[in-house]
Amino acid sequence: MRFSKKTEYALRAVLILADHPPNQTLQIQELSSISGVSVKFLEQILLALKKEGILRSKRGVGGGYQLDLPARSITLGQVIRVMDGDLCNLSSTTTSHDTPAYAGSSGLQTRFSEIDTQINQVLNDTSLEEILSMDRPKDVLAFDI
């Protein structure tokens, strides 16, 4: 059980955007060279993120992408969910008529849904801003002056 490349690339992209001034747009070409993801593949990802209201974009000269919300209020959970859908899902794999005994142990369902909730709590509680500040804790440096 791991995260897909798409999810990983999406996280790279939004972190790059979060690391730039909020009213500056970045073109897909720039995002591509910074993140190391091909323009065409990134395109799919950015469009999906846009459709979900995480990014906004502008066409034509001087256009590009930017976050549609402050980095403080975009969470890992939101981004991941756009790309990968539900986390920790067991029941979605069972088809409609396929319900023999033990196909869906309700106890099992319950446990997995609890786990799902826990994961989501952590992911929905971590903002892009928080990730950035973990990467370069400049606040801490202030104390060294």
Next chain:
Amino acid sequence: MRFSKKTEYALRAVLILADHPPNQTLQIQELSSISGVSVKFLEQILLALKKEGILRSKRGVGGGYQLDLPARSITLGQVIRVMDGDLCNLSSTTTSHDTPAYAGSSGLQTRFSEIDTQINQVLNDTSLEEILSMDRPKDVLAFDI
């Protein structure tokens, strides 16, 4: 991000075995019809579980499979790990030479490793017995007499 069929079927199988008297063996044919999983596919799964010491088996007439440990001391984590390997790994998705800026935000790594720990705690803390008692809480009924 979801669990594979193999994992799901493995969980079905061990729950069925956990729901039978500990010293009774079930043949693969029975497990197949109860769980709704084909004999041949189930075979792969049971052999993997056996190799990891979760099941034991006996060949010939009257043979079959049974848990190699009490249901109380087999956890969801053990079963899932046999089928799917590591849970929730992000760092493994980045290849060696592929490390441009933002490829590995250390803050992101840290957060994901925290999440991984949390998931494992829940999964390693839930036994088959516990799942069964969630499915049919007969202890609760005793109070109604």
Next chain:
DNA sequence: TTATTCCCCACCAATTTAATCGGGAATGAG
């Protein structure tokens, strides 16, 4: 009206997942 930049959909290749097939080896009954 034209260069620029995002938008959209279809396609392809590689990998992984799901499942099947055809025997082989241990076990115990007779």
Next chain:
DNA sequence: CTCATTCCCGATTAAATTGGTGGGGAATAA
């Protein structure tokens, strides 16, 4: 001993998903 039974095991195949490409269309602003 031999034979039915039941697990063991590797190879193969089919379907689905993932990762990635390509080509053209639509908005925007100079």
